[in-house]
Amino acid sequence: MTQPDTDWYEAALQQLADAVIVVDLxxxxxxxxxxxxRLTGWQQSDAQGKPVSEILLLSQESRQIDHTQLLEPxxxxxxxxxxSDQTFLQVKHDAQHLIAGKISxxxxxxxxxxxxxxxxxxxxxxxxxxxxLGLSEHDLHTFIENAPIAIALFDRQMRYLATSQRWxxxxxxxxxxxxxxxxxxxxxxxxxxxxxxxxxALAGAVLRNEECFTRADGSAQWLRWVIQPWHESPDTIxxxxxxxxxxxxRKLLEVENRKLLEQFAASQKMESIGRLAGxxxxxxxxxxxxxxxxVGLGLLDIDTKHPLYEHLVEIRSAAERSAExxxxxxxFASRQVIEPKLLDLNEIIxxxxxxxxxxxxxxxxxxWLPGKSLGLVKMDPSxxxxxxxxxxxxxxxAIPDIGKIIMETRNVEYDEEFCREHPGYVPGKYVQLxxxxxxxxxxxxxxxxxxxxxxxxxxxGKGTGLGLATVYGIIKQNKGLxxxxxxxxxxxxxxxxxxxxxxxxxxxxxxxxxxxPLGHGEVILLIDDEAMLAHTSRDILExxxxxxxxxxxxxxxxxxxxxxxxxxxxxxxxxxxxxxxGKELFHTLKIIRPELKVLYISGYTVNIIAYHGxxxxxxxxxxxxxxRSELAVKxxxxxxxxxxxxxx
Numbered sequence: 001m002t003q004p005d006t007d008w009y010e011a012a013l014q015q016l017a018d019a020v021i022v023v024d025l026x027x028x029x030x031x032x033x034x035x036x037x038r039l040t041g042w043q044q045s046d047a048q049g050k051p052v053s054e055i056l057l058l059s060q061e062s063r064q065i066d067h068t069q070l071l072e073p074x075x076x077x078x079x080x081x082x083x084s085d086q087t088f089l090q091v092k093h094d095a096q097h098l099i100a101g102k103i104s105x106x107x108x109x110x111x112x113x114x115x116x117x118x119x120x121x122x123x124x125x126x127x128x129x130x131x132x133l134g135l136s137e138h139d140l141h142t143f144i145e146n147a148p149i150a151i152a153l154f155d156r157q158m159r160y161l162a163t164s165q166r167w168x169x170x171x172x173x174x175x176x177x178x179x180x181x182x183x184x185x186x187x188x189x190x191x192x193x194x195x196x197x198x199x200x201a202l203a204g205a206v207l208r209n210e211e212c213f214t215r216a217d218g219s220a221q222w223l224r225w226v227i228q229p230w231h232e233s234p235d236t237i238x239x240x241x242x243x244x245x246x247x248x249x250r251k252l253l254e255v256e257n258r259k260l261l262e263q264f265a266a267s268q269k270m271e272s273i274g275r276l277a278g279x280x281x282x283x284x285x286x287x288x289x290x291x292x293x294x295v296g297l298g299l300l301d302i303d304t305k306h307p308l309y310e311h312l313v314e315i316r317s318a319a320e321r322s323a324e325x326x327x328x329x330x331x332f333a334s335r336q337v338i339e340p341k342l343l344d345l346n347e348i349i350x351x352x353x354x355x356x357x358x359x360x361x362x363x364x365x366x367x368w369l370p371g372k373s374l375g376l377v378k379m380d381p382s383x384x385x386x387x388x389x390x391x392x393x394x395x396x397x398a399i400p401d402i403g404k405i406i407m408e409t410r411n412v413e414y415d416e417e418f419c420r421e422h423p424g425y426v427p428g429k430y431v432q433l434x435x436x437x438x439x440x441x442x443x444x445x446x447x448x449x450x451x452x453x454x455x456x457x458x459x460x461g462k463g464t465g466l467g468l469a470t471v472y473g474i475i476k477q478n479k480g481l482x483x484x485x486x487x488x489x490x491x492x493x494x495x496x497x498x499x500x501x502x503x504x505x506x507x508x509x510x511x512x513x514x515x516x517p518l519g520h521g522e523v524i525l526l527i528d529d530e531a532m533l534a535h536t537s538r539d540i541l542e543x544x545x546x547x548x549x550x551x552x553x554x555x556x557x558x559x560x561x562x563x564x565x566x567x568x569x570x571x572x573x574x575x576x577x578x579x580x581x582g583k584e585l586f587h588t589l590k591i592i593r594p595e596l597k598v599l600y601i602s603g604y605t606v607n608i609i610a611y612h613g614x615x616x617x618x619x620x621x622x623x624x625x626x627x628r629s630e631l632a633v634k635x636x637x638x639x640x641x642x643x644x645x646x647x648x
Contacts, residue, residue, distance in 0.1 A: 016151075016241065017206065017226055021118040022106065022143060023052045027071055030115065031143065039099070039122055041091045056118070057090035058083070058099075070103060074116045080104045080148070083120065097122040104148035117148060150246075153230070155239040156202060158183045170246065201227040201240040210247065222251040259423075281326045285603030286530045288326075289625035291319045293536035296628040297543060323625050326603075328466040329453070331386065331473045337602075337621055340378045340478070342504045345409050345431055346370040348384050356388060356407075360396040364403055371410035375500035377431050383474045390467040391435040391494055398439025398492060406436045412497060425481060430497035437493075442486040450484065471496075516629045517636040519545035522569040524635070526550050527557040527585070528601070529577045537572070537601075540628050546635070554579045554588075561589050568593055570639055575602035599638045601626070 019036035023029055029047045032055075037043060040055055047055050051067075058065040065087070073079040085100035101120035105113050150167035154160060160179050168174065173186065183198075184190060197207050206228040213221045225244045232238035295316045302309055349356075349368065357366050388407075395405045412432045419425040442450070442457075449455045451472040475482045475496055486492035524546050528534040531552050538548045549564060551557035554577060561568060571589060573582040580588070586598045603624040622634045 019120040022115055024115045027052050029055055059088050060086055071116055074103050074105050075113055078105045106146045150244045152242045197227050201229050204229055222248045281330055281603045284326055285624040286533050288319050288323050290532045290536050292625050293540055297539055328470045331470040339380050342376045342378055342501055342506050344506055345377055346374050352388055356392050359392050363401055364396055364399055364405055367406045369408035374409055375411050375431050377498040378501050379478055387471050387474055390471050394467055395435055395437035398437050403438040408434050429500040431500050433496045435494045438491045441488045441490045441492055443488050516632045522639060523547045524570045524572055525568050526572045528574045540631060544632050554585045561593055571596055571598045575600050597638050599634055
């Protein structure tokens with residue numbers, strides 16, 4: 001096959017959409033194409049041999065760009081250097097173009113770098129008649145063959161006239177069986193829309209797009225392509241030029257950036273909800289505590305047959321449900337105050353089986369499949385209770401009449417390869433809890449929203465939309481993983497993976513007592529900046545048999561501690577207060593009362609006694625709102641601590 005003459009290459013260069021300037025190792029211009037002449041205002045004959053810094057006067061933010069710095073990594077390290085879209089090109093008559101592009105190395109077949117190729121584009125340039133380049137066939141052939149992007153030149157019958165080496169490599173072609181053949185002989189299964197694009201270009205159109213293809217190995221490849229005509233004369237189209245560039249790396253980076261932005265938006269949303277939940281929890285729980293406290297005291301003094309008794313019970317029930325809502329909000333925002341312990345998940349579930357069976361419908365079969373030799377996890381037992389209850393209620397609600405719920409545990413391990421194939425997973429050893437149901441299942445759109453707070457597909461009055469949001473928040477607070485699989489009509493499966501702990505002694509879980517322990521006349525210094533709550537808590541403590549000193553400010557509490565002549569057995573203090581927080585108050589009082597012990601109470605701790613919700617060592621805490629019985633149990637727990645276990 002005879003090589004195309006110099007006019008073919010000249011035409012190819014003239015018709016490239018981007019401005020192309022080639023420089024040698026001395027940074028001197030050896031050629032400009034037609035687009036570059038339009039962009040710079042220089043003619044090829046005038047620019048040839050001149051330093052590129054004289055032809056391209058580039059600047060950013062009024063600072064001139066040094067071409068030596070731009071070209072060094074290109075010529076020395078074979079790197080491609082980008083020119084940002086905030087770069088200005090100074091041209092004649094003091095005009096400026098805003099440009100962008102890149103500089104690539106020109107590499108001969110023997111792997112030797114012979115120069116650099118500037119590829120630039122601007123918003124607009126004046127149209128001027130195409131000049132003859134006046135270059136040798138060798139120079140043009142070298143440029144086409146060594147162009148850093150895939151270029152092919154075709155005649156009107158779509159026969160190959162010339163290609164760059166990159167074109168041959170990208171499409172696994174060889175030179176000897178390509179030139180002279182039609183594009184459709186080489187690619188017999190070319191899509192119809194590409195054939196239509198070729199005909200449009202032969203009619204004078206310039207087309208460009210980005211398109212995704214499937215490689216032979218099944219992976220995705222993104223290409224940016226340009227198809228445009230080349231002219232034998234001003235009025236005659238000789239064929240078309242095709243340029244393609246593999247932008248798969250850029251597209252993958254865009255996807256990754258989009259994911260990072262989505263994760264950032266989600267984290268910002270979580271942080272906002274957390275702040276809202278914290279503010280609501282602190283004030284709302286204080287008020288609920290007053291309601292629950294007075295109702296509890298009222299129920300102590302009233303006969304069960306009294307007409308008001310049932311009203312008080314309903315008030316207590318409504319207040320307790322309200323308290324659960326704030327607790328769920330804090331859980332979703334990973335702001336619950338927790339006390340993690342080493343636990344055997346199987347044992348926790350075994351203790352809850354009876355309660356879980358009561359939560360699900362009568363026509364639903366509950367199947368429990370405990371894993372063998374299960375590893376330990378580190379979590380607050382109450383949070384596991386929340387997870388199990390919410391997942392079982394959710395599964396039960398998804399089954400209309402008859403069906404089954406399967407709960408199972410097992411040890412799992414995720415390696416690097418598994419995590420690459422399953423985004424969201426983190427390598428390591430885990431204990432997995434899975435809950436499956438035979439319910440209606442969910443479509444893809446529903447799956448995207450199930451962990452959103454207040455999102456629910458249940459009928460009005462059937463749910464708050466916080467159940468699964470609570471589960472999600474708990475898992476994230478404990479650095480676990482959660483995965484959901486579901487399709488309409490096939491049921492749903494939740495898989496929760498909690499970090500398996502390498503060692504340590506399993507914690508003993510103290511079962512809740514139904515008895516309310518009483519005091520023996522011990523003295524308690526109580527401080528709460530909410531006067532109503534301070535008075536309510538005082539009345540409850542006195543009803544339990546304690547003597548109580550009450551303060552509503554830290555300064556008042558310090559004065560009481562100094563003036564009181566007898567022993568003070570316990571400080572009960574709110575955590576978040578003006579003047580100083582509860583922890584600071586306790587350390588101040590310890591100076592004058594070294595024997596003092598402390599019980600912290602709060603609706604929200606703001607990381608004062610807990611870091612990211614995890615209680616610091618030695619801290620005993622009671623979450624507001626609390627019942628009379630819960631307060632009684634915690635007070636006895638702290639008072640009966642020996643000196644070696646004093647709280648801090």
